[in-house]
Amino acid sequence: MRLSRSLSITSLSGLPLWEEESLDVQDLLLFEVSWEVTNKVGGIYTVIQTKAKITVDEWGENYIMMGPYYEHNFKTQVEKCEPPNQAIKAAMDSLINNGCQVHFGRWLIEGSPYVILFDIGAAAWNLDRWKGDLWNACSIGLPYHDREANDSLVFGSLVAWFFKELTDQLQDKPNVIAHFHEWQAGTGLVLSRSRKIPLATVFTTHATLLGRYLCAGNADFYNNLDKFNIDQEAGERQIYHRYCLERAAVHCAHVFTTVSQITAVEANHMLHRQPDVVTPNGLNVRKFSAMHEFQNLHSMNKAKIQEFVRGHFYGHLDFNLEKTLFFFIAGRYEFSNKGADLFLESLSRLNYLLRVQKSDVTVVVFFIMPAKTNNFNVESLKGQAVRKQLWDTAQSVKEKFGKRLYESLLRGEIPDMSKILDRDDFTIMKRAIYATQRHSFPPVTTHNMLDDSTDPILSNIRRIGLFNGRNDRVKIVFHPEFLSSTSPLLPMDYEEFVRGCHLGVFPSYYEPWGYTPGECTVMGIPSVTTNLSGFGCFMEEHVSDPSEYGIYIVDRRFRSADESCNQLTQFMFSFCQQSRRQRIIQRNRTERLSDLLDWRYLGRTQGFRYPRPASVPPSPSASSHSTPHHSDEEDDDTYDEEEEAERDRQNIKAPFTLGAEPEGKSKQPLENGN
Numbered sequence: 208m209r210l211s212r213s214l215s216i217t218s219l220s221g222l223p224l225w226e227e228e229s230l231d232v233q234d235l236l237l238f239e240v241s242w243e244v245t246n247k248v249g250g251i252y253t254v255i256q257t258k259a260k261i262t263v264d265e266w267g268e269n270y271i272m273m274g275p276y277y278e279h280n281f282k283t284q285v286e287k288c289e290p291p292n293q294a295i296k297a298a299m300d301s302l303i304n305n306g307c308q309v310h311f312g313r314w315l316i317e318g319s320p321y322v323i324l325f326d327i328g329a330a331a332w333n334l335d336r337w338k339g340d341l342w343n344a345c346s347i348g349l350p351y352h353d354r355e356a357n358d359s360l361v362f363g364s365l366v367a368w369f370f371k372e373l374t375d376q377l378q379d380k381p382n383v384i385a386h387f388h389e390w391q392a393g394t395g396l397v398l399s400r401s402r403k404i405p406l407a408t409v410f411t412t413h414a415t416l417l418g419r420y421l422c423a424g425n426a427d428f429y430n431n432l433d434k435f436n437i438d439q440e441a442g443e444r445q446i447y448h449r450y451c452l453e454r455a456a457v458h459c460a461h462v463f464t465t466v467s468q469i470t471a472v473e474a475n476h477m478l479h480r481q482p483d484v485v486t487p488n489g490l491n492v493r494k495f496s497a498m499h500e501f502q503n504l505h506s507m508n509k510a511k512i513q514e515f516v517r518g519h520f521y522g523h524l525d526f527n528l529e530k531t532l533f534f535f536i537a538g539r540y541e542f543s544n545k546g547a548d549l550f551l552e553s554l555s556r557l558n559y560l561l562r563v564q565k566s567d568v569t570v571v572v573f574f575i576m577p578a579k580t581n582n583f584n585v586e587s588l589k590g591q592a593v594r595k596q597l598w599d600t601a602q603s604v605k606e607k608f609g610k611r612l613y614e615s616l617l618r619g620e621i622p623d624m625s626k627i628l629d630r631d632d633f634t635i636m637k638r639a640i641y642a643t644q645r646h647s648f649p650p651v652t653t654h655n656m657l658d659d660s661t662d663p664i665l666s667n668i669r670r671i672g673l674f675n676g677r678n679d680r681v682k683i684v685f686h687p688e689f690l691s692s693t694s695p696l697l698p699m700d701y702e703e704f705v706r707g708c709h710l711g712v713f714p715s716y717y718e719p720w721g722y723t724p725g726e727c728t729v730m731g732i733p734s735v736t737t738n739l740s741g742f743g744c745f746m747e748e749h750v751s752d753p754s755e756y757g758i759y760i761v762d763r764r765f766r767s768a769d770e771s772c773n774q775l776t777q778f779m780f781s782f783c784q785q786s787r788r789q790r791i792i793q794r795n796r797t798e799r800l801s802d803l804l805d806w807r808y809l810g811r812t813q814g815f816r817y818p819r820p821a822s823v824p825p826s827p828s829a830s831s832h833s834t835p836h837h838s839d840e841e842d843d844d845t846y847d848e849e850e851e852a853e854r855d856r857q858n859i860k861a862p863f864t865l866g867a868e869p870e871g872k873s874k875q876p877l878e879n880g881n
Contacts (some may be wrong), residue, residue: 234381236292237262237270240366242359242391244274244322245284245314249539250488250722251388251413257491260318261806268321269381271295273369275362276310276324285312285322298372299323306330307365317491325365327358337364341394344401347451355391356449363394370395370404382407389413390449393456400459410460411486414470414719415477416453420444422544422717429739429764432476454478467741468748470719487745488720489806490729501706501731501798502791508699508707509533515697516571518594519587519653519684522645523677526569532783533708537575537701538723540687542663546714546737547574549761549768551664553714553775554681555671560780561680568783571682573708574664575701578687580654587653587696593643600639604632649675652685653696706730709790710782714761714775715740724758731798733757735778737771738764749803750817754778757797795848796820820851 239262243252255272262270268291281287290296290311299309308326313319337360342348349356374383383406387396396408417440422428441450457463457478465471465482475481513528538545554572561568608627615622651674656662664685668674675682688694690701697704705711711727711734718740725742727734736743736758743760746753753760759778763771785793802808803817 232266232269235266235269236377236381236383237266238273238370238383238385239270239388240273240385240392240395241388242275242362243388244272245280245324246274246277250720253722254413254488255388256316258489258806259314259316259320260491263318263320268292271321271323272314273323273325273366275358276308276326281310281312281324284315285310285324286315286319287312290321294373294376295323297376298369301372302365302369306332307368309365309369323369325362325369327361327365330361330365333364334361337361340364340398345397345451345455347448347455349448353448356452359391359394359452363392363396363398366392366395367398367402367404370399370406371402374405384409386411387456387460390416390453390456393452397452397455397459407462408460409462409464410456411464411466412453412457412470412474412478413466414717415473416446416449417441417444417477418473419544419717420446423541425543428717432473435476437477466720468744469739469741473719487741487809488722488725489809490722490725490801490804492729492801492805494801502794504706505731505794508703509709510707511699511703512697512707514594515591518591520649520675520682521590521593521597521643523649523675525677527567530567531569531571532710533571533573534710534712534779535573535575535704535708536712537573538713540576540578541717544715544717545576546716546763547576547664548667549714549716549763549772549775550712551667551671551673552772553779554683555673556772556776557779557783558673558679558681560776561783562678566680566783569680569682570779570783571684572712573704574683574685574687575690575704576664576685576687577689578662578664579657580687581657582655583653583696584650584655586647586650590649591696596642597639600635604628604636607632649682651675651683652687654687656687702726702730705732708732710734710779712775712779713737713740714763714771716763718742725804728758728797729801729804731794731801733759733782733793733797735759735761735775737761746800746803748816750800752819752823755796755820755823756800756817757793758800792848795852799852 239255241251241255242248244255246252259272288311290299295311299311302309306329308329310324310326312322312324314322334357338349341360341364349360351357370383370385377383385396385399385406386409387393388411390412393410396410399406400408417435417437418428421435421440437450438447441447457474457480462483463474463480464484464486465474466486466488468485471482471485512533513531516528516531517524536545536547536550542548554570557570561570611627612622615627651668652665656665659665668683668685673679673681673683686697690697690699690704692698692700692703699707705727709732711724711732713721713724713734713736715721715737716739718737720741721736721743724734724736724740734757736746738744738747738760743758746758747760750756750758759782761771761775761778766774800817
């Protein structure tokens with residue numbers, strides 16, 4: 208199902224056809240309402256945070272975010288100040304005078320947008336009355352035990368109350384636009400519309416509630432979209448009231464948007480309204496002045512991961528780290544939705560292929576998914592301690608060796624190598640070697656798991672038998688916590704870790720957008736995604752041959768699970784066969800795609816299609832390889848990164864130049880707002 212993307216607000220259904228000349232930003236106020244403003248819960252936080260700067264650049268002080276107030280978040284992330292707009296200040300004062308607590312300030316992120324935060328707890332005494340208002344408005348009742356739904360009602364009621372006071376103050380000018388994200392903010396939209404508050408409304412769903420629940424329950428979701436009894440399925444999962452809130456917000460909004468083509472299809476079936484616009488998620492892209500700079504970052508951070516591997520696999524370090532590739536999967540611990548089940552099965556098959564081919568390549572795979580743990584396990588900590596002890600021993604012996612060699616050369620003598628180290632030095636080194644002996648396999652997890660016997664990842668590792676044995680060419684490290692630079696095991700931030708890896712693997716079954724492969728692309732790291740993720744669909748639409756640019760798209764929509772697994776295995780096996788030079792070329796190409804994901808350009812990519820790399824022959828036989836050549840020697844002779852990049856830029860077929868305006872169109876305020 209193809210959805211056209213609009214570049215003009217005048218083409219959107221439900222709004223009056225304003226004259227373009229009258230759409231001056233100075234005559235508009237844009238409010239963005241989300242539960243995740245200053246409050247990190249999931250991916251929507253990243254969406255709002257990364258597009259804040261470009262929206263502030265365009266809208267200035269007429270752009271304000273709205274979210275819930277949490278004292279800790281406010282003290283650490285927000286600089287309190289007075290509202291610059293007197294109508295906003297008057298509306299806030301009206302709520303405060305009626306016993307509510309409302310806070311205003313600048314969110315300390317790039318762009319420093321204004322935020323209005325409503326204290327949910329301080330207004331909770333109105334809950335029963337507001338439940339009655341919601342029932343009278345749309346006949347939706349909320350159970351008392353659903354804390355999240357009740358909080359969303361309090362939040363939405365405060366937002367609608369604020370908009371009523373604000374529009375009363377403003378009268379006709381400026382016009383107000385309110386953009387609501389997800390069902391938690393949708394209550395405010397429903398109440399605003401039921402009270403006929405004069406504002407234009409936009410509602411964005413990043414994933415349907417029921418879709419996420421159904422996929423988590425291993426339903427054959429995409430093949431049965433038109434067969435589900437929506438009301439029954441929501442009722443059986445005890446989320447019927449939430450589903451009703453979400454659907455009401457969708458149908459009350461003047462403009463309904465979603466983040467990807469695949470989610471648009473889902474929303475059409477689950478929520479019974481086709482999105483008016485698809486607004487892909489973007490990132491703040493920072494380009495390096497020289498191409499080699501991000502390659503240097505990869506090399507530097509890869510060395511840090513190698514240090515961890517040296518400690519974790521002590522006693523079994525019989526593989527060459529220079530021929531070791533680092534793969535990873537990261538995100539919320541949704542075993543099936545994130546594709547961890549397919550990934551593990553593919554790793555088993557990859558291990559078999561590498562062993563049969565007698566490959567000297569080793570793959571170390573990291574699973575970065577937070578789960579319930581009680582601490583690091585002793586064996587993992589011991590590994591890093593042994594590595595550090597070996598390093599200290601080597602440094603001590605090296606210092607003695609260097610000093611004696613220096614003194615011997617000063618005397619004009621060629622040193623006797625058999626005497627330059629004494630017996631004590633050899634004893635110390637032997638003790639250090641004996642300390643690395645290990646009588647068990649390196650652990651597959653770095654922490655003590657609370658549900659070890661039932662954990663999905665560990666259970667599947669036991670099933671496929673990947674226990675980090677000496678003969679295994681695929682090694683697994685399950686790190687059930689988000690990464691931190693203060694960790695005693697793997698002291699790296701997530702961005703550093705991603706830059707140090709060779710391939711991100713995200714074979715998701717349910718992924719409305721998918722920021723993880725997008726982040727890999729911006730950092731120049733190849734990744735695997737699927738045609739059931741928004742990111743994968745976006746790349747298929749806008750890149751002629753994604754695999755040549757390091758974006759491997761697994762078909763999980765039109766193939767069986769076994770066929771998808773074989774396809775993923777083949778992608779990874781082909782990646783393992785690349786030379787170092789070929790991987791460098793591919794990273795250069797991957798990083799070149801980052802402009803596609805820049806918020807500055809996303810509103811202007813209609814009809815845009817990135818060409819095949821200029822140096823890749825257009826023959827079918829060449830498309831199976833990730834680079835134009837098959838040996839380092841050939842690469843060195845014929846490949847020129849700057850020349851290929853320049854030729855690619857000249858070959859881009861676009862309706863207009865990136866960043867420029869299409870003929871006959873003037874810039875519209877909402878183009879970058881989503």
